Each structure stands twice: as C-alpha cells, then as structure tokens.
Amino acid sequence: MNIKHSKLEAINLDAYYGDFHALKSINIAMEEKAVTAFIGPSGCGKSTFLRTFNRMNDYIDGFRIEGQILLDGRDIYTDDVRVDELRKEVGMVFQKPNPFPKTIYENVVYGLRIQGIKDKKILQETCEKSLQQAALWNEVKDKLDKSALALSGGQQQRLCIARALAIQPSVILMDEPASALDPISTAKIEDLIYELKKDYTIVIVTHNMQQAGRVSDHTAFFYMGELVEYAKTKTMFTSPKDTRTQNYITGRFG
Amino acid sequence: MTNSEKNRRKDKAFQVFGIFCTFIGLVVLAIFLIDIVIEGIGRIDWDFLTSLPSRRAARAGILTAWAGTIWILVLSALIAFPLGIAAGVYLEEYAKKTKLSNFLEINIANLAGVPSIIYGLLGLELFVRIMNLGGILLAGALTLSLLILPIIIVTTREAIKAVPRTIRDGSFALGASKWQTVWYQVLPASFGGILTGVILALSRAVGEAAPLIVIGALAYVPFVPSSPMDEFTVLPIQIFNWTSRPQAAFLTNAAAAIIILLLITFLLNGIAVYLRHRQQKKIKW
Amino acid sequence: MRVQEKIIEGLLWLSAAITILITVSIIWVLLSESVLFFSEVSIVRFLTEKEWTPLFAEKKFGIMPLVAGTFLTTVIAIAVALPIGLTIAIYLNEYANARFKTFIKPLLEVLATIPTVVYGFFALTVVTPFLQSFIPGLAGFNALSAGIVMGIMIIPMISSLSEDAISAVPRSLREAAYGMGSTRLQTAFGVMVPAASSGILVSVILAISRAVGETMIVAIAAGQQPRLTLNPLVPIETITTYIVQVSLGDVPHGSLEYRTIFAAGMTLFVFTFLLNNLSFWIKKKYQEKYD
Numbered sequence: 139m140n141i142k143h144s145k146l147e148a149i150n151l152d153a154y155y156g157d158f159h160a161l162k163s164i165n166i167a168m169e170e171k172a173v174t175a176f177i178g179p180s181g182c183g184k185s186t187f188l189r190t191f192n193r194m195n196d197y198i199d200g201f202r203i204e205g206q207i208l209l210d211g212r213d214i215y216t217d218d219v220r221v222d223e224l225r226k227e228v229g230m231v232f233q234k235p236n237p238f239p240k241t242i243y244e245n246v247v248y249g250l251r252i253q254g255i256k257d258k259k260i261l262q263e264t265c266e267k268s269l270q271q272a273a274l275w276n277e278v279k280d281k282l283d284k285s286a287l288a289l290s291g292g293q294q295q296r297l298c299i300a301r302a303l304a305i306q307p308s309v310i311l312m313d314e315p316a317s318a319l320d321p322i323s324t325a326k327i328e329d330l331i332y333e334l335k336k337d338y339t340i341v342i343v344t345h346n347m348q349q350a351g352r353v354s355d356h357t358a359f360f361y362m363g364e365l366v367e368y369a370k371t372k373t374m375f376t377s378p379k380d381t382r383t384q385n386y387i388t389g390r391f392g
Numbered sequence: 393m394t395n396s397e398k399n400r401r402k403d404k405a406f407q408v409f410g411i412f413c414t415f416i417g418l419v420v421l422a423i424f425l426i427d428i429v430i431e432g433i434g435r436i437d438w439d440f441l442t443s444l445p446s447r448r449a450a451r452a453g454i455l456t457a458w459a460g461t462i463w464i465l466v467l468s469a470l471i472a473f474p475l476g477i478a479a480g481v482y483l484e485e486y487a488k489k490t491k492l493s494n495f496l497e498i499n500i501a502n503l504a505g506v507p508s509i510i511y512g513l514l515g516l517e518l519f520v521r522i523m524n525l526g527g528i529l530l531a532g533a534l535t536l537s538l539l540i541l542p543i544i545i546v547t548t549r550e551a552i553k554a555v556p557r558t559i560r561d562g563s564f565a566l567g568a569s570k571w572q573t574v575w576y577q578v579l580p581a582s583f584g585g586i587l588t589g590v591i592l593a594l595s596r597a598v599g600e601a602a603p604l605i606v607i608g609a610l611a612y613v614p615f616v617p618s619s620p621m622d623e624f625t626v627l628p629i630q631i632f633n634w635t636s637r638p639q640a641a642f643l644t645n646a647a648a649a650i651i652i653l654l655l656i657t658f659l660l661n662g663i664a665v666y667l668r669h670r671q672q673k674k675i676k677w
Numbered sequence: 678m679r680v681q682e683k684i685i686e687g688l689l690w691l692s693a694a695i696t697i698l699i700t701v702s703i704i705w706v707l708l709s710e711s712v713l714f715f716s717e718v719s720i721v722r723f724l725t726e727k728e729w730t731p732l733f734a735e736k737k738f739g740i741m742p743l744v745a746g747t748f749l750t751t752v753i754a755i756a757v758a759l760p761i762g763l764t765i766a767i768y769l770n771e772y773a774n775a776r777f778k779t780f781i782k783p784l785l786e787v788l789a790t791i792p793t794v795v796y797g798f799f800a801l802t803v804v805t806p807f808l809q810s811f812i813p814g815l816a817g818f819n820a821l822s823a824g825i826v827m828g829i830m831i832i833p834m835i836s837s838l839s840e841d842a843i844s845a846v847p848r849s850l851r852e853a854a855y856g857m858g859s860t861r862l863q864t865a866f867g868v869m870v871p872a873a874s875s876g877i878l879v880s881v882i883l884a885i886s887r888a889v890g891e892t893m894i895v896a897i898a899a900g901q902q903p904r905l906t907l908n909p910l911v912p913i914e915t916i917t918t919y920i921v922q923v924s925l926g927d928v929p930h931g932s933l934e935y936r937t938i939f940a941a942g943m944t945l946f947v948f949t950f951l952l953n954n955l956s957f958w959i960k961k962k963y964q965e966k967y968d
Contacts, residue, residue: 541695599794
C-alpha cells in the first residue's frame, strides 16, 4: 500500500511475554493525519502492538521486544529516548474510561501539571481548548470543579480524550475506546475521531467491524500475532486478499 | 419422629446455639463495661484528670498518664506513618516479583505476629541500652513504632491495591513518571484507606502496656513530660499499677482510668470506621 | 528527573528493608543475651529443671514451669474461643442474613480492640469473684479466669478468619449439598467445615500464637508463681508475666537475672515464630489447592 507520509512505523517487530511469542515480525507504516484501525480476534496481539507505540508494556514483567518502532523516523526504543517525552508525543485513550478521581478540571490539566506548568492562565486556556476539541465543553463548562466520576460513561471517555489532547500529542492511540459505551455515546466518539484526524494521527484498536469501516482510512488485520493483511479500509472490506481476513470480516470466527 | 424431623430439630437447635454464641461475647463485654462504669464513673472529675499521681488513692490523678499516652501516640505516629507508607508503596508499586520481595512479604507477616513484649525486649536492648536513651518517651515511641509498622504496611498495601490498574495506566500514558503517578494518583486515591489503617494501628498502640513496662517506663512519674527526652508513664501502665494494689480505692481509680482509656480507644476506632465508610461512599470505581 | 526518581525509589526500598533489619535485630538481641545466659546456665538445666527461681537466693533455671503456665492459659483460651468462634463463623455464613452480618461483624471486632490491660482488670475483679462463688478452691490469681477472658478476646480472631475460609468455599459445593436435601446444619458440618478445614486451622494456629504471647491479662489475673502444674485453679506464671515481673523490679543490666528475660523471650519467640510460619505454610498450600 502506498503511504504518503509515514508517521509511525514498525520494522521486523517481535514481542514476547516471557516465552509467549505475542507479535511475529510485524512490518507496517502508518499514514500521518489519518486513522488506522487494528482489527482481529481477541488475543491476536493488536492491543499489545498498540501499546508498543507509547511503551506502555514497559512495566509488564517479562515483556520484551525485538526490532524497531519509529516515530517520525526515530527509534523510540533506544536508550536516549525518555519515556515521559515520548508519551507527550503519543497520547492514549483506554478501553474503559479511566478518569482520575479528581475534578474535571484537574483531570484535563494533569498532564501539564506533571510537566511542572503552574501558570493558571495557561492551564485554564488549555482546559477549555481541549474540552472543546473533545466536544465536551458545552456539557461540563459549568461544573469543571465537580468530580469527573459523576459524568456518564460517554462523557468520561471524551474527558479522557480531552486529557490526552491537553498535552498536545501528534499521535493518539485508542484501545477499543467505545467498547464500554452505549450506541449514542459511541456515535459521538466516532464523530470526534473524524474531527480529530485533521490534526492528529490516530491508531485505533477495535473489535467492531462496522466501526473500523466507519472511522478508519486504513485497516490492519492481525491474527495469532501476525499482521495478515494491511490495506485501505475500503479495499479490505470489499476485496480481502487473505482467506483468514475474509473469514473474519464475514464473521466466520472472532 | 421421622429422620427428617430429627434433622430439622437439630438444625433449629444449632441456630439457637449460633445466636447464643454470637451474642455471648458481646453480652460479657456489656456486663463488663457496665461494671466498669458503675465502679469508676463517680471517680472521674476535673481533679482526677488534672492531678498528679499520689500514694493516696483519693488524691491520685491521671494527668501524667494521659499526657504520656498522647505524647506516645503522636510520636509513634510521626515515626511509623511515613516509614510504613513508604514501605507499603515500595512493595506494592515498585518491587518486582522476586525471591527478595517474597521474603520481605513473609518477613512482614512474621513481624505482625511477634508478641508485643518481644518488641519491648528489642526496645530495651536497642534504644534504652545501646543508644543509651533510657526509659524515655522517645524510646517508648520508637518501640511502639516498630510494633505497629507491620500493621501500617499491610493496610497501606491493601489500600493501594484497591486503586485500579487503569488509573495508573491513565497517568503513565500522559507522560507521568512512576513517582508522579504514585504521588498524584495512587496515594490520594488510597489515602482514606491508609489513614484508616494508621488510626487502627494507633488504637492498638494506645492500649499497649507490656512493651513499655519492659523498656522501663515508670508507674510513678510526678511530672508531665515536656519533651521526647523525658521519662513518662501511660494510661495502661497506670491502670496496671493500680489494679495490682490490694486497696479497693485503687481499683476504683483503675476503673475510672479504664473509662478514659476506652474513650480514647473507641474514639480512634470510631474515626477509622467513619473514614472507611466515607471512602467507600466517595469513590466507586 | 531520572536521578530524582532513583533516589525516591531508593528511599522507599530502604523503608521496606528496615523491616528485615527489625527481624534481624530481634533475633540478634534475643540471641546475644541468651548466649550469655546459656554460658552460665546449661541448656540442659534450662530445659529439664522443674523450678524457675532466678530471683531467689537458691536459683533454679528450669523454663518448664513458665511454659506450663503459658500452655495452660492458652489451652483454656482456645477451649473458650474455638467452639464459640467457629459456631459464629458457621452461623453467620449458613444462617444469618446479610444485614445481620454487616451489623454484627464490626460489633464483634470491638472485642479485639479493647486493651488487654482492661481485660486483665475484668478477669481479676469480675470473673474470678464470679467463678469463686461456685468453685470453692479457686485462688485469687488463677489460670482459669485469665484463660477464659483471653478466650473472649480471641473470639473475633477465630470467627472472622474462619468465616473468610468458609465463605471462600465454592458455591457449587454448598448448592450440591442442598440439592441432595441436606439441612443447613448437615451442609455446614458435612461439607463447608471440612472444605474450609485448612483455613479454620490457620485461624486456630494464629489464635494460639496470639494467646501464647499475651501479656497483660495473665500478668494481672494469673499470678506470678512459676509452678509446674496443669491445675487451672491455682496461681501460675507465664513466660510473658515473668518478663514483666523482672522489668518492674530493679534488676541491674548485665546480671544473670537480667539475661533470664531474654532467654525467656527467646523461648517465647521460638514458639510464636514456629506457629506463625506453620500457619503461612498451611495457608499457601491451601490457596494452591483452590486455584
């Protein structure tokens, strides 16, 4: 497939949990300011793969990788890369909304606070801008000092997106961001993704085939730790090359 | 009578016995508390609370004893609180599952099971003799700190464990370091639970007499301690001392002092229960 | 930043490592003084002599009377706490409704929060006179009332740990028993208690360990007369009481009498250490069984 400008890239990537070979020589390049979807059955390695891009697997005992992950052409697993700097560049939204047990405002500015930013004006401006980008501002602007846990599930997830946007990343990783939400909230998240791809490179893991079809430009199908097929979403859904992809898309397993 | 009728009767009989057992301890406790209150409440007045100890029962007060108890409480808290939380955080957030951390865990469980009087022997040798402190407040507080440290560590770990993994992930994903995540997310979210544990540990410390007797806390201290380097007594030792005397008037004093000690104990436990309740209501993950 | 993180981790590690230092210090303190003690008094004498009179002119150093006193009060305490505690655990699990449980459990825990010196007062001034009213030969200080009161104190320990063990038994087992027409009692004793037996055993061992190390109740109510007897009606002395007794007196540091409390403490520590580790071992095996 033809990639115009590659933002993220994996080269001969292998990953292991102890003895378990979770990812097998993956090679992939992802388009800047586009949405790439990872699909595949449970346990196929797609979430593990997603988490290698911001090194979230670092804390798991026994996890190790071989090969390279490039962000803007630079290997992110070399010793001189600081994980905290990397994660400012590569934000992440999780499967289950995980707002901190703090106020809405404190949730959004948390990433700035830990960078040592104390200027109230900057914090407030960033908070408003991020919430607006996440299409949540109008719903919460009068209760910024209320607990984030009081929000609905869908609002919580958009808050988590706002929280990720506040530190101005260029990539956003989304690990099944709508799987815990109702259909209306899911639609809002999908609309949001469509808006966000104007400015951000988005990688989304999803179980939901229709969702992949609706939101993504490119789709990668994973099966048992292998990247089976990677193509334009339209192409893959209409004429998959591999029979395993075809079986999965048509719902024969998964 | 058929077999199944017999079985049903036995079942009923056990149920009655179960209720009896459940309440027997509480009934005994109630009898005892009533007995203490009847015996001691008349003795409690302003003079009793503010008088120095005396050889004459009617003039003796518990000023030095409760002042010593408060001193011990505060000092033990200051020593054991940071140490216990730090150890709990290390074991729960940092330690890898190695043989060493496994050993640390068993060791702490063991320490929690060491009788308090053994801690007294440790304090006697370590603080009183080798560090040459003598039987002063600081030595007593250090001894009790060691005693309650395992309790604080264990409850800290439980409170930290209750914070969901997703909160840590969320923090790491925003670029926070390990310590930032612990400091800004894990500790605030588990603070209620930690505090509950610390207060329960302190309520244990407040009732301890044996280790303090061993390190040489005195029964008779004619002044209120004004620094950690002063000699001291505490309420349980005062109670022990009065209980060991043959004259009935001293038993009345002991009962009165017990009322005060129980008030402090119940107050601490009440705070702990309240905090736990509030914590459970406040955060539902 | 990275350096700061490392420093913090180091400090946290140090705090955790202090716990090992405490254990080492306990063992070292007990050992070093005991070694000095045993250099003057042979271990054989310590273990076989039938009297303990280190504070008298004619000194005897047999630990057995103190062990017997400790054993006696512990047995009485467990004899009180085990049937009551276990019955409570079964009753709360199989009979009581959830609301009663949430109401009664914190109340039972109150029993464990009362300072032991208070229980001692209770044993001496209430329980002993009460028992004397129908046990004529009962002395003013005795193992019986101290043991009973200690048992009451330990009830919540056995009841709550046993209850945890019983409620950890898989539901399917209980349902299978009910399905075959068992009454609650038959289910409890035929299925639940046997299935939870190792957990119940752990609770009893920990309770024994607690009773062995208990000090103030026995120091106040059981007497200070080391005596090689299993008669619960007469004054005795436990290991812990002896340590308190010496601590209250004016025994000079470094003297043989001073070292006796460390030898006694060493004995006590060995007992509780073995009991605690036995309980951990059983607990670990038992957990593996269910996983």
